[in-house]
Amino acid sequence: MPVSRASVQDLDRVASALAACLPALNRALDRRVAQNFARPKPPEGQLALLRFVSQQEGATVREAADALLMRPNNVSALVSRLAEQGLLECRQDTGDKRIAHLYPTSRARRELAEVRRLEGAHIANALQSLTDGELDALGSVVGALTSLTRHLHSVPAAE
Structure with missing residues (x-):
């Protein structure tokens, strides 16, 4: 595991800023995509399951639950809804x-491709408003x- 030279105070500040910024970024992007989606955009949980199944065709409910850090009964409910919707x-x-x-x-597959296209277009549009320094930093x-996402997925949740 890499050793950080950052102080505990610096780590707390960065952790707090990320915890506030990332969900706000996701909500803003979700709203933009929903505004331009041809029909009601599937909720994020459904999209996450569809993305996983598209990458891991033939996966089971248990495998999807493990990968998405969800309870199997919640994934099973999503599976039922998505099957009813023909997705x-x-x-x-x-x-x-x-x-x-x-x-x-x-x-x-078509709906996921449209969501990805819209997400990419909205992010690219927003990136155009940033300075060269901000783009380099991003x-x-x-x-x-x-790496942070991979680590959070691999570490068991605190009790």
Whole structure:
């Protein structure tokens, strides 16, 4: 594990700023995308599940729950809703009939592509308003945020 030279006070300040900024950034982007989406945009939990299933076709509810840091019963409820909406296909496991494998439908793929396109367009538009220094700083921090996300996913939640 890398050793940080930052003080506890500096770490607390950065942690607090990130905890405030990242959800606000996500909400702002979500609102912008929803304004331009052709129909009601699926909620973020549904999109997260569809994104996972698109990357891991054939995953089970348990695998999706583990990857998304959600409870299996919550993922199961999302699966039912998405299947009813024609966005997810559930195929029964040949060996164990209690297990379903999840696959995105072609409609889900189209909607995910549209969400990604809109997200990229809105972010690119916002980036144009930044200074060169701010753009350089964001470029440098992307890798660190990716590492931070990976670490938060791999560390068990505090009791």
